[in-house]
Amino acid sequence: MMDLNQEMARIKKKVDSLILKDLLPQSDEVGEVDVLYRMMRDYPARPAKGLRPFICTTSCRAFGGKIEDALLTAAAIELFQNWILIHDDVEDGSRMRRGRPALHVMYDWTLAINAGDALHARMWKALLANRLKLGAKKAITLMDEFSRIVEETTEGQHIELGWVVGKKWDLTPSDYHTMCLKKTAWYTTIGPMRLGAMIADASGRALEKLVEIGTKLGVGFQIHDDVLNLSGNKKYGKEIADDLLEGKRTLILIKALNSCAGSDKERIVSILNKKRDEKTVREVKEVLSLIKKYGAMEAASQEAAGLVAEARGMLRRLSWDGDRRYVQLLDDTARFLVERNW
Amino acid sequence: MMDLNQEMARIKKKVDSLILKDLLPQSDEVGEVDVLYRMMRDYPARPAKGLRPFICTTSCRAFGGKIEDALLTAAAIELFQNWILIHDDVEDGSRMRRGRPALHVMYDWTLAINAGDALHARMWKALLANRLKLGAKKAITLMDEFSRIVEETTEGQHIELGWVVGKKWDLTPSDYHTMCLKKTAWYTTIGPMRLGAMIADASGRALEKLVEIGTKLGVGFQIHDDVLNLSGNKKYGKEIADDLLEGKRTLILIKALNSCAGSDKERIVSILNKKRDEKTVREVKEVLSLIKKYGAMEAASQEAAGLVAEARGMLRRLSWDGDRRYVQLLDDTARFLVERNW
Numbered sequence: 141m142m143d144l145n146q147e148m149a150r151i152k153k154k155v156d157s158l159i160l161k162d163l164l165p166q167s168d169e170v171g172e173v174d175v176l177y178r179m180m181r182d183y184p185a186r187p188a189k190g191l192r193p194f195i196c197t198t199s200c201r202a203f204g205g206k207i208e209d210a211l212l213t214a215a216a217i218e219l220f221q222n223w224i225l226i227h228d229d230v231e232d233g234s235r236m237r238r239g240r241p242a243l244h245v246m247y248d249w250t251l252a253i254n255a256g257d258a259l260h261a262r263m264w265k266a267l268l269a270n271r272l273k274l275g276a277k278k279a280i281t282l283m284d285e286f287s288r289i290v291e292e293t294t295e296g297q298h299i300e301l302g303w304v305v306g307k308k309w310d311l312t313p314s315d316y317h318t319m320c321l322k323k324t325a326w327y328t329t330i331g332p333m334r335l336g337a338m339i340a341d342a343s344g345r346a347l348e349k350l351v352e353i354g355t356k357l358g359v360g361f362q363i364h365d366d367v368l369n370l371s372g373n374k375k376y377g378k379e380i381a382d383d384l385l386e387g388k389r390t391l392i393l394i395k396a397l398n399s400c401a402g403s404d405k406e407r408i409v410s411i412l413n414k415k416r417d418e419k420t421v422r423e424v425k426e427v428l429s430l431i432k433k434y435g436a437m438e439a440a441s442q443e444a445a446g447l448v449a450e451a452r453g454m455l456r457r458l459s460w461d462g463d464r465r466y467v468q469l470l471d472d473t474a475r476f477l478v479e480r481n482w
Numbered sequence: 483m484m485d486l487n488q489e490m491a492r493i494k495k496k497v498d499s500l501i502l503k504d505l506l507p508q509s510d511e512v513g514e515v516d517v518l519y520r521m522m523r524d525y526p527a528r529p530a531k532g533l534r535p536f537i538c539t540t541s542c543r544a545f546g547g548k549i550e551d552a553l554l555t556a557a558a559i560e561l562f563q564n565w566i567l568i569h570d571d572v573e574d575g576s577r578m579r580r581g582r583p584a585l586h587v588m589y590d591w592t593l594a595i596n597a598g599d600a601l602h603a604r605m606w607k608a609l610l611a612n613r614l615k616l617g618a619k620k621a622i623t624l625m626d627e628f629s630r631i632v633e634e635t636t637e638g639q640h641i642e643l644g645w646v647v648g649k650k651w652d653l654t655p656s657d658y659h660t661m662c663l664k665k666t667a668w669y670t671t672i673g674p675m676r677l678g679a680m681i682a683d684a685s686g687r688a689l690e691k692l693v694e695i696g697t698k699l700g701v702g703f704q705i706h707d708d709v710l711n712l713s714g715n716k717k718y719g720k721e722i723a724d725d726l727l728e729g730k731r732t733l734i735l736i737k738a739l740n741s742c743a744g745s746d747k748e749r750i751v752s753i754l755n756k757k758r759d760e761k762t763v764r765e766v767k768e769v770l771s772l773i774k775k776y777g778a779m780e781a782a783s784q785e786a787a788g789l790v791a792e793a794r795g796m797l798r799r800l801s802w803d804g805d806r807r808y809v810q811l812l813d814d815t816a817r818f819l820v821e822r823n824w
Contacts, residue, residue: 170641261629268622303514
């Protein structure tokens with residue numbers, strides 16, 4: 141038996157070293173460019189779980205590949221997470237990230253958008269370097285997968301932002317599922333698992349199955365993340381109930397709105413339609429207690445747990461070519477997705 | 483002799499068709515995703531010169547390659563131009579682009595940032611498709627060049643934005659040159675010429691020379707662009723003197739500030755340091771007349787003409803393997819860069 145936290149920390153250390161020493165630029169004699177480099181290194185240097193790169197290397201090993209062959213790809217996944225977070229924080233107006241002020245709060249927001257673009261390009265550069273170890277053909281196959289991942293994620297991000305911009309509230313759990321599959325599952329679980337499998341030359345059949353499994357895991361992860369956001373755990377690193385300030389359409393909210401009385405519904409919608417700065421602490425607390433009144437957090441948690449349980453069953457039935465300890469580690473990771481408190 | 487405008491229009495038509503029919507998604511049944519697709523197609527469908535793709539295909543032909551082999555890469559260059567313009571317009575607060583409202587004016591600015599990211603990913607997807615015609619190895623070489631181009635451009639963009647954010651005015655023509663080389667020359671002239679040359683298997687020596695030649699052409703192009711911006715030609719498609727509203731540090735302004743009297747300098751800086759919305763038309767006109775008083779526009783124009791003349795001399799001395807008519811066309815394009823009125 142391997143220890144999940146220990147293994148996750150071990151991979152994170154390798155990936156961080158690759159990112160901060162090899163993939164990102166250190167300094168430049170032109171003062172402004174030096175600031176850009178500092179901005180690009182900021183989020184990657186903050187404490188984080190390193191969950192996505194870990195899923196990639198573990199999947200690779202479980203399918204019979206070598207961890208060393210997956211490290212660059214794992215680092216590229218982490219770079220993806222970082223540039224998308226920079227843009228996401230600007231778009232959502234988030235003030236905090238990983239326990240510190242968001243990048244656009246520390247620097248100008250125009251510089252933050254540009255730093256995100258610069259980091260995005262470094263993600264592709266890392267993937268291009270894959271050819272040295274894996275050959276040009278496999279490097280391109282992995283980039284095809286990234287191309288799909290970015291497509292899905294930006295589509296999911298558009299759906300979510302579009303709901304807020306359009307003040308849209310008549311949403312069903314199925315709408316949430318579509319958005320969440322695109323916005324979260326592709327880059328958190330589907331992509332990382334499939335990339336690891338591709339590096340290990342897994343079968344096309346396994347790659348197909350991983351879409352379904354990764355969907356359940358990724359949606360489960362996001363629902364649990366939304367629950368954590370409203371529970372206000374310090375270790376979580378964001379403002380408490382930041383999602384309510386932002387007006388995010390979480391499954392929790394959709395469930396609450398779909399089961400609550402007309403007057404409560406109007407009250408929730410009227411508060412959440414206000415801009416971030418116009419919402420008072422009292423109003424946010426009011427929405428929170430309405431959510432609790434209708435048991436929406438528990439209902440969402442149960443749905444997340446159910447999805448992950450299904451995914452774990454499917455994972456066990458896949459045919460694995462690699463070290464069984466890593467199959468077990470993947471199973472531990474799946475549990476962690478909905479049991480973590482950070 | 484071939485006609486420049488006619489040839490440019492011919493290539494533009496091919497590239498547009500590739501982009502709008504093959505490379506960009508058409509529609510989606512999920513309403514929000516459909517809006518995203520419409521946003522991604524918006525700038526590419528607006529009237530534009532198609533200068534950068536044309537430089538790429540012409541360079542390829544002049545070095546002995548086939549235009550068909552360069553079309554996907556040329557389309558990727560155009561996609562690059564489009565996603566960077568979307569972000570640039572948000573960052574600069576520009577209201578107009580190509581004669582119509584900027585994307586973030588038509589839609590929400592948060593959606594515009596995300597649409598830029600989605601388009602960025604499609605650029606890499608186009609480059610990945612290059613392997614079908616050119617093989618995996620050359621496709622990767624071309625992507626390496628794009629990686630460099632995005633790096634340089636985002637660094638240049640950071641320098642320029644950083645000057646505005648930091649209210650920095652003690653700049654020299656050499657500072658401008660560094661910024662402009664990165665922000666404009668790499669993706670306008672250096673990159674497109676080198677990519678065409680790479681597709682045609684030009685020598686390493688030629689590729690090196692093209693950095694120097696492309697630098698002169700690109701900086702010349704940008705200086706002329708800044709002159710056009712202040713001259714207020716309708717065909718140009720942006721707000722007149724938009725650069726002054728934005729507070730851009732153009733060579734024109736730097737030259738004016740370096741040669742004007744103390745009180746005039748203070749006046750220019752105090753007006754330009756105001757935010758876009760706080761500047762009055764009268765104030766913008768005042769800066770414009772001070773610029774004219776010190777002959778800064780003529781001086782900048784002459785510098786642009788000089789740079790392009792040098793580049794044309796160097797272009798003639800390169801050893802070309804291809805059709806001489808295309809070498810001539812490249813020379814015509816170089817002249818066009820500083821003689822165009824749009």
